[in-house]
Amino acid sequence: xxxxLRDPKIIMKLSRLGSFHQSKLSFLRSFLKEFKNWDxxxxxxxxxxxxxxxxIYSLRKNKNVYSLICYANKxxxxxxxxxxxxxxxxxxxxxxxxxxxxxxIERLRNEVPKQEIGRLxxxxxxxxxxxxxxxxxxxxxxxxxxxxxxxxxFLSKVGYLYRTTAVYGSGKFGLADxxxxxxxxxxxxxxxxxxxxxxxxxxxTFDQVNHIAKHRNPxxxxxxxxxxxxxLGIGNSTGLGMAPFIVNHPTLLNNWILSREKALKKIREIKxxxxxxxxxxxxCLKKSLKNITSWNTDSEYQLKKINSLLNDLNKxxxxxxxxxxxxxxxxxxxxxxxxxxxxGEECIEYIVSLMMEPYNDIIDPLIEQMSSNEEKYFNxxxxxxxxxxxxxxxxxxxxxxxxxxxxxxxxxxxxFISKNKEEPRLANRFKESGGDLxxxxxxxxxxxxxxxxxxxxxxxxxxDKFLANNSIHRHVVRRxxxxxxxxxSEIQDNTIDDKIIPIDMLRLKLSFFGAIKFDPxxxxxxxxxxxxxxxxxNELKKHSDQWVYNSLN
Amino acid sequence: MKxxxxxxxxxxxxxxxxxxxxxxAEEVGKNIxxxxxxxxxxVRNLIEYYNIKKEKNFENxxxxxxxxxxxxxxxxxxxxxxxxxxxxxxxxKLEEITFEKLAYPMLFxxxxxxxxxxxxxxxxxxxxxxxFLLNFNVSIFSNLSKKNIISESNFxxxxxxxxxxxxxxxxxxxxxxxxxxxxxxxxxSLKQTxxxxxxxxxx
Numbered sequence: 001x002x003x004x005l006r007d008p009k010i011i012m013k014l015s016r017l018g019s020f021h022q023s024k025l026s027f028l029r030s031f032l033k034e035f036k037n038w039d040x041x042x043x044x045x046x047x048x049x050x051x052x053x054x055x056i057y058s059l060r061k062n063k064n065v066y067s068l069i070c071y072a073n074k075x076x077x078x079x080x081x082x083x084x085x086x087x088x089x090x091x092x093x094x095x096x097x098x099x100x101x102x103x104x105i106e107r108l109r110n111e112v113p114k115q116e117i118g119r120l121x122x123x124x125x126x127x128x129x130x131x132x133x134x135x136x137x138x139x140x141x142x143x144x145x146x147x148x149x150x151x152x153x154f155l156s157k158v159g160y161l162y163r164t165t166a167v168y169g170s171g172k173f174g175l176a177d178x179x180x181x182x183x184x185x186x187x188x189x190x191x192x193x194x195x196x197x198x199x200x201x202x203x204x205t206f207d208q209v210n211h212i213a214k215h216r217n218p219x220x221x222x223x224x225x226x227x228x229x230x231x232l233g234i235g236n237s238t239g240l241g242m243a244p245f246i247v248n249h250p251t252l253l254n255n256w257i258l259s260r261e262k263a264l265k266k267i268r269e270i271k272x273x274x275x276x277x278x279x280x281x282x283x284c285l286k287k288s289l290k291n292i293t294s295w296n297t298d299s300e301y302q303l304k305k306i307n308s309l310l311n312d313l314n315k316x317x318x319x320x321x322x323x324x325x326x327x328x329x330x331x332x333x334x335x336x337x338x339x340x341x342x343x344g345e346e347c348i349e350y351i352v353s354l355m356m357e358p359y360n361d362i363i364d365p366l367i368e369q370m371s372s373n374e375e376k377y378f379n380x381x382x383x384x385x386x387x388x389x390x391x392x393x394x395x396x397x398x399x400x401x402x403x404x405x406x407x408x409x410x411x412x413x414x415x416f417i418s419k420n421k422e423e424p425r426l427a428n429r430f431k432e433s434g435g436d437l438x439x440x441x442x443x444x445x446x447x448x449x450x451x452x453x454x455x456x457x458x459x460x461x462x463x464d465k466f467l468a469n470n471s472i473h474r475h476v477v478r479r480x481x482x483x484x485x486x487x488x489s490e491i492q493d494n495t496i497d498d499k500i501i502p503i504d505m506l507r508l509k510l511s512f513f514g515a516i517k518f519d520p521x522x523x524x525x526x527x528x529x530x531x532x533x534x535x536x537x538n539e540l541k542k543h544s545d546q547w548v549y550n551s552l553n
Numbered sequence: 554m555k556x557x558x559x560x561x562x563x564x565x566x567x568x569x570x571x572x573x574x575x576x577x578a579e580e581v582g583k584n585i586x587x588x589x590x591x592x593x594x595x596v597r598n599l600i601e602y603y604n605i606k607k608e609k610n611f612e613n614x615x616x617x618x619x620x621x622x623x624x625x626x627x628x629x630x631x632x633x634x635x636x637x638x639x640x641x642x643x644x645x646k647l648e649e650i651t652f653e654k655l656a657y658p659m660l661f662x663x664x665x666x667x668x669x670x671x672x673x674x675x676x677x678x679x680x681x682x683x684x685f686l687l688n689f690n691v692s693i694f695s696n697l698s699k700k701n702i703i704s705e706s707n708f709x710x711x712x713x714x715x716x717x718x719x720x721x722x723x724x725x726x727x728x729x730x731x732x733x734x735x736x737x738x739x740x741x742s743l744k745q746t747x748x749x750x751x752x753x754x755x756x
Contacts, residue, residue, distance in 0.1 A: 174559070472574045
């Protein structure tokens, strides 16, 4: 049986993209899998009794070494802020390519804690900073120094000891450009070095908390239990900075979504599903419920989504337990079709993610297709005709062309880069100034304008002639020809509409990162947890692929 | 040291601020990082050009002809370059294109380099007496002696070079003969078992 890939007109709507969940394709899971056979080392741990100082961790295989350098500094409570405008943090980190020399460590001590205003070099690959979750960190230090383990229930509400507030890579602030390292097989997957940094930072948080507790009460202190550590991740506060990324990298976005869609298609096409594969799917489904019931948020928007997900999952469990014949042919296709008919978007995508669990043979080759050589598609095929371009717009932007941009609500918002932090922001153009400096992220509006400009031209005219007098449309002409080749490269929604929910864009990206427990703090930023339940670095070589469902929380 | 990614993003934003559309600004961002990667002074030329752009009314050359003459002021290298890149396939048959007075021609160069890749031919760019051989956007060979800011080229030409060998047939045969020394003479029995042996091919 041949199953078609799902229709981009449905999948690329923001409400659907904002319902995606982590899966076997997610970057933090594929990172752990790739580095399973690497050696982990704590190379330096030079902290004072209060936990301030320098630490270095590395992952090594043969002669390849990646080193995380951590600088922990004193931070007063009134200086601690997760906002991107902060200038000081509890700790700052960089992932170094190789083994840093003493000179490197000293050079970076002056730069890394400054973050955006510091200067990195081609030897450094990623950069980040993080703040303590004071309530969790202090509680753990207090308990450990008194010889007790911390309250697991309390910790599960937080989920981490530290929150990162930004993770930078790919040439930012002087870091190595992607082209320098892109041919290394171990990092042939998006954001793999960012994942490595976050993973090693997580271990630093455990070592630091143990170190402080021990110095506070050397005779009585105990070490944080491994099971508790494993169920702590790293938090992350994420704002709008992430949203334009998925608009600015259309071929990359396509390759992420296309991999997911190809996986689903192949799984639905399996005629005889093995009993053990169904059992693994069901096992992951049941174990994953803990991740939902321990999902804490004050956001009404997210609470509604969580409740609907839980209700739908209960409905789904009843269906597979009572109404589904597990020996039927094309079992996963039946499951999928039933889900589409009976469940909401949040739950459909949850089940799609779970369906991937038994199938390494399908998923592993797809992981290698999730990067993109964006340069290859930059040039515009200007020998093509106006008719060609109109056909593309009518097919690939069918819904977009229906939007009425004469209505104020259709273009209420604009995206801009803030002067103080050079970060993307969204504002109401009728209330705020700066609309004239709008970023080219209003793709729906600009595509519609392009279509209108083309409609008065001769169909046989070529694009080079059109561009000679219509330079203003150049950025969307480029995109349209990319969309022709890459079906999942465009969000099929209006990103400047008055009803836009920007966190749907963040949620999409974060689900591919492998984040769980999305906790929106407004419609423009959210908190998440990464690596919760993941093996500790010294357990990497024997870890289970389904670790994400082993959470005790 | 600035990364190429920083150079591209900052050049793109500066180009938008200088009055170009976002699409053209994207081209400039890509071009300046390309120049810097080739070790040519992209950033310096761009700054100089944008410093004087508002004062001087450079001419926008939108449709490229075999000979391109100015009306009054020098041609804008960015609009001229964008037009050349877009029209490269149809310009190829003209063999050589000339431009009178081109401002900051280093900013024109990366468009020609990219055009070389698109049409699959080497292009020879002459800026007065400075030559650049552009090899499919993979490398640039030049007699440029210093990392200069070139504020104007009085006479610019772009020649489409036919794909041809840089060596004679005799030289090739000589090289081939040397390569033959790695071959092994086959015995008769091995020849009998090679692909197609022992069959009639008239089937």
